[in-house]
Each structure stands twice: as structure tokens, then as C-alpha cells.
Amino acid sequence: MALTFWKYEGLGNDFVVVEADALMSAPRAVRLCDRRRGVGADGVLSILPPRTPGAAAYMHLYNSDGSEAAMCGNGIRCVARHLAERRGLSGELVIDTDAGPRRCLLHLGPGGAVEAVSVEMGPARHEGEQTFEVGEERLVGQRISMGNPHAVFIGPSSLERAARLGPFVEQAVPGGVNAGFASPRPGGLDLVVWERGAGLTDACGTGACAAAVAAVTAGLLPAGEPLEVRLPGGALRVTVAPDRVGVLMRGPAERVFQGETTL
Ligand SMILES: N[C@@H](CCC[C@H](N)C(=O)O)C(=O)O
Numbered sequence: 001m002a003l004t005f006w007k008y009e010g011l012g013n014d015f016v017v018v019e020a021d022a023l024m025s026a027p028r029a030v031r032l033c034d035r036r037r038g039v040g041a042d043g044v045l046s047i048l049p050p051r052t053p054g055a056a057a058y059m060h061l062y063n064s065d066g067s068e069a070a071m072c073g074n075g076i077r078c079v080a081r082h083l084a085e086r087r088g089l090s091g092e093l094v095i096d097t098d099a100g101p102r103r104c105l106l107h108l109g110p111g112g113a114v115e116a117v118s119v120e121m122g123p124a125r126h127e128g129e130q131t132f133e134v135g136e137e138r139l140v141g142q143r144i145s146m147g148n149p150h151a152v153f154i155g156p157s158s159l160e161r162a163a164r165l166g167p168f169v170e171q172a173v174p175g176g177v178n179a180g181f182a183s184p185r186p187g188g189l190d191l192v193v194w195e196r197g198a199g200l201t202d203a204c205g206t207g208a209c210a211a212a213v214a215a216v217t218a219g220l221l222p223a224g225e226p227l228e229v230r231l232p233g234g235a236l237r238v239t240v241a242p243d244r245v246g247v248l249m250r251g252p253a254e255r256v257f258q259g260e261t262t263l
Pocket of ligand 1: 013061063068069070071072073074075148149178195196197198201203204205206207
């Protein structure tokens with residue numbers, strides 16, 4: 001049966017978005033994400049009926065390999081914008097996720113279009129240090145959960161390093177982990193993320209929040225003020241609360257096209 005979908009991206013982290021009453025199968029999500037034979041995306045976001053009173057919807061994410069994740073920072077901004085434009089919502093809305101409900105604030109531009117979305121991304125959960133042996137290299141990461149698992153490595157951040165080390169880190173943890181390579185600098189940090197279930201992406205919203213929490217916790221960046229997290233696909237603004245548990249993320253979300261497929 002034909003499936004209506006929308007293609008969205010947040011800083012180049014791209015998604016097939018569908019509205020449904022029931023979740024599609026993981027193999028179908030893999031077919032949709034295929035960049036040669038499908039629509040092409042880092043993941044599939046399904047917008048389903050809400051699970052808590054007052055929420056606008058429940059968001060589910062399949063990574064491009066068909067694995068599931070409880071939370072997605074770039075994805076939730078795309079879902080918030082989609083809901084706002086399709087349902088004529090403005091101001092604030094709550095979206096249920098497998099990590100719990102998340103409050104989103106829509107920022108409108110002069111013409112009334114959604115220019116950016118802020119999301120209350122917390123609570124961040126500090127899960128301690130973990131050491132990874134990759135060949136001759138010994139990497140010490142900060143394990144932080146943003147509803148989904150992250151290992152943040154403070155040090156050099158480059159696409160080459162993330163592509164070389166990321167797959168080993170991802171597979172060293174049962175259930176997989178997202179591996180963020182972060183270099184703090186005045187006012188923020190540079191970050192490349194190797195994503196669990198999707199590989200190198202242009203941006204990772206939960207990864208940006210985890211990296212900011214790790215850098216603030218290490219005393220390398222201040223809490224309570226917006227930090228600019230620069231990713232290959234662009235910048236997110238992340239504020240870590242002084243308790244290092246509350247995290248606010250702000251960034252764009254764009255609709256690219258809409259279509260129908262029988263995949
Ligand atoms: N790109 C996302 C995170 C998607 C889920 C992740 N790959 C996982 O498996 O945890 C983001 O913007 O947060």
C-alpha cells in the first residue's frame with residue numbers, strides 16, 4: 001500500500017517522517033532509508049498517537065539499520081515543526097518519546113514560518129567513565145545518557161577520527177553506543193559523532209547535548225549559558241543547567257520534500 005512520507009533534515013541529519021496509527025516494521029524502515037534503492041535517510045521518524053495526557057504526539061525512531069532509539073534531538077525538532085505546520089500549532093508543544101515526554105518551543109520568523117525549535121532535552125544521566133581499547137589506542141570516554149546512550153571523548157574531533165574509531169566504540173557496548181569526538185573551545189565545542197545504527201552523520205542533537213554536558217562536567221565550559229556546538233552540518237545552541245541534568249537545545253528543522261512510496 002502507498003505510504004505518504006515527508007523528508008526532513010536538521011543540520012543535514014535526515015529523516016523520513018510518516019504519520020501513522022501503528023508502527024511500521026524495521027525492514028520497511030531499512031528499505032526507506034536506503035540511499036540508492038529507497039528514499040534515503042539516517043532514520044525513520046513515525047508520528048503516532050500520544051501516550052500521555054496533553055502531548056501532541058508520540059515520536060518513534062528507527063535508525064537506518066533498523067535498530068530503535070529512545071530519543072533523537074534533530075528528529076524531535078523536525079517532528080515539532082511538522083506537527084506545527086500540519087496542525088496549525090504555535091508556541092509550545094509536548095512530544096512523547098521512549099525516553100519520556102519532551103517540551104518543544106517553536107520560534108517563528110518574521111513571515112510566521114518556524115525558524116528554529118528549542119527542546120528541553122534533559123534529564124542527562126551521568127554514567128561514569130568507560131575505557132575503550134582500539135588497537136594501540138586507549139580512549140577514555142564519559143558515558144552520558146540523553147535517553148539514548150553516548151560516549152563522549154574530549155580531544156581531537158575530526159571526521160577521520162570518528163570514522164576510524166567510532167565503529168569499534170559502537171560495538172564495544174552491548175546494545176551499541178553513539179560515539180562523540182568533542183573539542184571544547186571558548187564559547188562552545190566542535191563535535192563529530194559516529195551514530196549507533198547510522199554511522200557518521202552530519203549532526204547529532206542528543207550527541208551535542210551529551211558532549212556539552214561532558215565538557216561542562218569536566219569544568220571546560222560554563223553551565224547556565226548557551227554554548228555553540230559546531231557539527232559538520234552546522235551549529236546547535238545547547239545550554240546545560242548548573243545541576244548538569246537539565247539541557248536545552250535550539251536548532252533548525254527543514255522540510256525537504258514530500259512523496260509517496262510502496263517500498
Ligand atoms: N541523530 C539523532 C540520534 C539518533 C539515534 C541514535 N543513532 C541512537 O541510536 O541512539 C540525534 O539527533 O539525536
